[in-house]
Amino acid sequence: MKIPPDLMRALLLAFWMIISAAATYLAAKIKRYLDSITKTAEQQAILDRAWKFVQSEVSALSQTSVLALKDAASDGRLTKEDALRMRELATERVRKSLGEAGMRLLDQATGNRSVTEYLEALVEAAVRADKRGDLVAVLGQRASNPPPETQAKP
Secondary structure (H helix, E strand, O other): OOOOHHHHHHHHHHHHHHHHHHHHHHHHHHHHHHHHHHHHHHHHHHHHHHHHHHHHHHHHHHHHHHHHHHHHOOOOOOOHHHHHHHHHHHHHHHHHHHHHHHHHHHHHHOOOOOHHHHHHHHHHHHHHHHHHOHHHHHHOOOOOOOOHHHOOOO
């Protein structure tokens, strides 16, 4: 049985239309996948950058402002108000370091959590790491407080 030339052209045209539609669909899927990888990498980069800025700021404040406040205090300890001020100062410095574009990216990366809450949580984590002496290894500088094992006993 011989297929008429007009029918053959119509079948080939339909075949190529199906192949074209499938290729377009596949290309769109690949693009969405690549976009998600890129977005995830960008988000991870801004989260990492924010953490490094927080570590640096906490370490700097611990070595300067916090030590001065502790020395000025009669009991050698920070008041809750002073600690809150230092947290706010560290958070503000990180915001300035990230800039407007970085803050927008951080806002996208943190999802439902507010950027302020996220940065404050990072500051708290960095303060705990600084008190343990962990920032020495991370930043390669002297932490404001030696690790608990090496602190002088009263």
